[in-house]
Amino acid sequence: FGQMGAMFDWSKKVVTCDPEYYRWNQWFFIRMFERGLAYRKESFVNWDPVDQTVLANEQVVNGRGERSGALIERRLMPQWHFKITDYADELLDFSGLDWPERVKVMQTNWIGRSEGAEVTFHSEPGDPITVFTTRPDTLWGATFMVLAPEHPLVDELTTPERRAEVEAYVDRASRMSELDRQAEGKEKTGAFIGAYAVNPVNDARIPIWIADYVLMGYGTGAIMGVPAHDERDFDFARRFGLDVVPVIQPEGAPLDGAAMTEAYTGDGVMANSGPFDGTPSGKEGNAEGIRAVTHWLEERGIGTGKVTYRLRDWLISRQRYWGTPIPMLYCERCGIQPEKDENLPVVLPDDVAFMPTGESPLKTHAAFLEATCPSCGGPATRETDTMDTFMDSSWYWFRYLSPHRDDAPFDRALVERWTPVDTYTGGIEHAILHLLYARFFTKVLRDLELVDIDEPFLRLRNQGMILGEDNEKMSKSRGNVVNPDALVAEYGADAVRTYLMFIGPWDQGAPWSYQGIEGVTRFLGRVWSVVLDPAEADGRADDTSLRDLRRAVHTATRAVTEDFEAFQFNTAVAELMTLQNAMAKAKNRALTQTDAWREAQRTLLLLLAPIAPHLAEELWERIGQGGSVHLQPWPEYDPDALVQDTITMAVQVNGKVRGQIQVPPDADKDAVLESARSEPNVARYLDAGTVQREIVVPGKLVSFVVR
């Protein structure tokens, strides 16, 4: 970065593995624990066998650990979580944020809000089994139930004659990795547990199955099977010979359960549904059917309206040594206790013995483990899990403002002055990890009354990726990697910077081109000569040339300013090239002794400075300007300088351009039409028929309709 001319204020540096920083991770953790936002719970978690730690859902990609790439296993373990689900609805609200659509969509999908109802069935022995459904209007079509293999009722409900098969299935499911489960794809597997349930709306006796397509971590871990109107349930029913009973009939040919080849998920009219027969219903346009059934279920105490999210609480524990120690203690008498604030930071010991098993060395470090219960003063054992490193990045921008304060995580006044962050740039890979956690954490800090803002980053932009010259992602194996250090050594930082801005739209990226950077290098060379080389003027300074120069300068000032604000750096560079070309022309007209020329020189350098800082600074000094170019006010454009003596308007006949006219910018409609009609080529076409309509778009064109 240094070589590229980037500048940093190192006095604001933060080091997240320094106790000076992570003590505040611990302090926040304790505040969250006090509010019930941090809690310890035994649940099925993602276990990375290579890194020997659990991972958050957000850190599992296609069934593999985000860092290690190892196949993730499911384990039942007690772990610390942050209650991000409490904020699910608020996190779905992006109003006031100027963020890329795709990031908002990704977060929305990740949170996965579903409206529906919970409905309670009962097994024949009497246990209530609650299911979640988004289609309560299809309840009458439920012909079976499916529990997740891990569902707590499986063991109790399984009949003796089915036990062997069921246990084998549960065992197999528990051993399979997430990826293996997914690899089985649409081919459904499952086992009948021998028990039956009663459908509360029509008293139908329906078999209870287990299958791994039902996930313990979503909804209630149990579903009603409505094969006629759900694709997955349909596949399952066909595979195991279960009944298919349509209860939503589309317009036209009625469905026949025995003959259906796929589930019908569209809208229709309820049938076979007791009091609701004939009610229009479906997900698309007829949600009132769903609402009516939900209301009916609530009146009868069978079910309730319910919103379910895909989002799970943020699993914050890690079994790694490197990380912020979770500041909690286990006391035999008092249970789980937070460490006292005055004992923070709980420091990571540096005299640990790493084990060949990969297990965290904290687990066997006696001095670390031994602690005193803050409640009773008796002996306690310290928590050995550390925090996910995304904790560090969830609030660092607040800390930047006052990185060394030791009495508070940050300076409140500075936070109010500087946050939220106006513009945040970064890679799309943070779309649902860092950016979701950071939003959550900001809202938590707000609720802890530590900050006054709801969102951390107002405007977000994702940069595109520079590809290899072969238009493929750069990689060592492809041999298409372009090394920035070598480029800076060969072309200089300014040329590399300018080309990276010019290569294409900043948020889109583009393939690298050595010929392209040569072109930009030539441009910077021309900037040097146009500013410094003595003029070889053979022309004479005239008013028109002078006005042309001033117009070029002020047009560029406006365009570059607007482009910068819109992150359109490629067109900003193009505007600077246009200005340089205009200046080269002016130079040949002997304008170099004029004020307009000196303004042009200054403006070119001021506009170029953010892109090619070294060149701009050097030239700024050489033309005798005082101070640094980077400390000057940004130039403003003069609207009067943009006005032209004459403008060119296109003339169309029946939609085709047949000529151009030069008119004063303030010419009235009749004058413009007169000029257009007298253009010889236009006249030819007008004479061929009768003019039906005359359209004048001021400053743009004239259009004749001729029949």
Add this chain to the structure above:
RNA sequence: GCCGGGAUGGCGGAAUCGGUAGACGCAGCAGACUUAAAAUCUGCAGCCCGCAAGGGCAUGCGGGUUCGAGUCCCGCUCCCGGCACCA
């Protein structure tokens, strides 16, 4: 499968409140300078027909609206990215 974003000259890309498509640059061609080359400078340049004037065709494909469509509407194709049995 669902969701999001794209498709414009030989190449990277401009132009989207509908108003002269191809700014700027790369590559290319011609010329100047040079003994020559490089560098630099000047000019030309979407494709087709034409000496020219000019005309025709053109923004992934097929329709539509409009005086006028890269831009709006309907129906497709392909490419990139995300999610993926979430009930």
